[in-house]
Amino acid sequence: xxxxxxxxxxxxxxxxxxxxxxxxxxxxxxxxxxxxxxxxxxxxxxxxxxxxxxxxxxxxxxxxxxxxxxxxxxxxxxxxxxxxxxxxxxxxxxxxxxxxxxxxxxxxxx
Amino acid sequence: xxxxxxxxxxxxxxxxxxxxxxxxxxxxxxxxxxxxxxxxxxxxxxxxxxxxxxxxxxxxxxxxxxxxxxxxxxxxxxxxxxxxxxxxxxxxxxxxxxxxxxxxxxxxxxxxx
Numbered sequence: 750x751x752x753x754x755x756x757x758x759x760x761x762x763x764x765x766x767x768x769x770x771x772x773x774x775x776x777x778x779x780x781x782x783x784x785x786x787x788x789x790x791x792x793x794x795x796x797x798x799x800x801x802x803x804x805x806x807x808x809x810x811x812x813x814x815x816x817x818x819x820x821x822x823x824x825x826x827x828x829x830x831x832x833x834x835x836x837x838x839x840x841x842x843x844x845x846x847x848x849x850x851x852x853x854x855x856x857x858x859x
Numbered sequence: 860x861x862x863x864x865x866x867x868x869x870x871x872x873x874x875x876x877x878x879x880x881x882x883x884x885x886x887x888x889x890x891x892x893x894x895x896x897x898x899x900x901x902x903x904x905x906x907x908x909x910x911x912x913x914x915x916x917x918x919x920x921x922x923x924x925x926x927x928x929x930x931x932x933x934x935x936x937x938x939x940x941x942x943x944x945x946x947x948x949x950x951x952x953x954x955x956x957x958x959x960x961x962x963x964x965x966x967x968x969x970x971x972x
Contacts, residue, residue: 753902780958789868791948791962792903799957807959808860839902846891846958850902 751775753851755840761857762830770825770854772840780843781823782807783815785836786853792839798823830858861886863951865963872939873971880966882949883931889951892932893960894923897946906947907934939970 756771772781779800784792794807796815804815812834814826823842827834835858841848862885872878884892890911895903909916909923909932916923920939925932936943946967950960 782957782959789964791865791964792960793962794959797957797959805957841902843958846952847893847905847908848960850895850904852902853900 753840753842753849755838755851755854757854758852759855761859762827763859764831766830767826767828768830768856769827770838770840770856772823772825772842772851773821774823774840774842774849775821776842776844776849777820778842778844778849779820780848781817782841782843782848783813783823783825784839784841785809785834786839787836795825795838830856832858834858861889861951861953861961863949863961863963865949865966867966868964869967869969871969871971874939874941876939878936878939878943878968878970880934880947880949880968881931882933882951882963883929884951884961885930886951886953887927887930888953890954891952891958892923892925893950893952894921894934895948895950897948897965899945903948936968939968941970941972944968944970 782797783795798817801820840851893908897903949963
């Protein structure tokens, strides 16, 4: 039982490049979330999903898109990366209230 | 929307002492309050949580108290150990479409041996 896994662990992009972060969970959870973590600002919700085929905006959705084609996977996309998107990205999943987090992806945009 | 404030931002204690971290929230409809511990280079891990129908919850050396009237909740760690050194986050949530959490800014706890 791996829990929540994230791919890749590290990534460096140039401004304007695109990429997709993958989150996978094996706990059969309905809810999945993407957060970004910046120094001194805690975790801020980017997008979330309440079930397969559904997505919704969180607190800071601009510049990101998401998809939940399969219940176990939640993808976060950056179409045109900007230096302001340099951050650590965490995925989480939950059955009800308790959220379980993945190990994170450290993204640097030059 | 919900706003969660957390204090202090850093806390240094001697091994064996107690540590207290406090959070306040703004939305009186919030009813679930988890605490997460984040070690360097890892994702946040739930250590304890409390619901609004309970005033206090304890699990070995950690405890959480909730004051709904004042809209604040606190994490108490007794007999601190060096392995308690980490960043701690509080959060608040209410029953809604996504059960979303709003996080505090975090507290860096350092336990000196």
